Amino acid sequence: MKTDSIFYRLFKTFPRIFFELIGQPNIDINTYQFVSVEIKQTAFRIDGVFIPVPNTNAETVYFTEVQFQPDTTFYRRLFSEIFLYLRQNETVNLWRAVVVYPTRRIETADTIPYQSLLSTPQVQRIYLDELGEAANNTFGLRIVQLIIEREETAVTSARELN
Template sequence: MKTDSIFYRLFKTFPRIFFELIGQPNIDISNYQFASVELKQTSFRIDGVFVPVPDSADRTVYFAEVQFQPDATFYRRFFSEIFLYLRQNPSVNLWRAVVIYPTGSIETSDVIPYQALFSSNEVQRIYLDRLPEAGSTSLGLRIVRLIVEREESAVTSARELISQTRQQVTDEATRREILELIETILLYKFTRLTREEIRQMFTFTESEFKQSRLYQSIKEEGLEEGKLEGKLEAVPRLLALGLSVAQIGEALDLTAEQVQQAAQNQSS
């Protein structure tokens, strides 16, 4: 799974989730901008930094690092990047470093040089498998948990998340963003799902699903072919996601008979 890109998209779109994750849900997120920071005269780039916006009342800089692969020298690189950033930005006095691991087993044992930092308030390590159970957490933290959820329970969790999103999120654009994020996590997580399993998970309403990236990509693949064959090849994938014959015909400019024939050919 491309966990880095998922987390950075998550923090970019819904920065409140990061502050909930580190136990500071009351921070005013309007005071921060999530960015990727390049360090001058080096090859270093810090991918995830919450930088206070100009004139913000909160002056703490947050360095967020997602570490899902073993790296024996990770802390030597990470802390060197942070202190180089502090050297190049002398106005920064307050900072916190947050490292997100899927489990403790990923963490390197090379920690002795940094014990003082680990004992301070400046460094926080988060292990996703140790987050509170879903029933006692917010929608944002439940989405984070889904990334490391066991396959046998992830389908149920995703279905509950979709239902919770529809009930709690009233803004249509925000609701669509969250549903697409859940969709992305599932697509990366379950690359070998059967069509029936996919149909069960992607329980969007018709209007929400038609605006999703998954629907648009399948539709565009068929239309870009420019021929009837390309459109017909897209039919089974759309059927597997729960769309009706009429909806597919409208999307791909096909008759009901053509859609039904493509479905029959797939099953034969």
């Protein structure tokens, strides 16, 4: 997906954007490294994982998925990937999943098997078109907003970022 690679590059180059997006701007970004993780012996690939850097006090692993296309089995795949990762990485105790959608319309209705997870802070769903005023608070979030901006106005909006 084109948007996956855009977000991967954004999060890799400017990790602060991810933490601003999830409402945690005070996390020390130097305590994390951002990687794409392939789960062994399967075709699963997690879009991105913020893994605590060794010898820091960061503990939470953040799984990030960017979902810009409808996918009726999205949560089935996402939680399979996460739990397989946890099985293969027994030292991970604290984790959060962050799913970035352009809009609620993209989200699948197949949520019943995962309702207990989806209703907790452990899984955060972000809808870029609903960021509202928060999207104007930081340079990073304004860049993210460009991804869902209409083509006719995106160039003008990008020029106004200075």
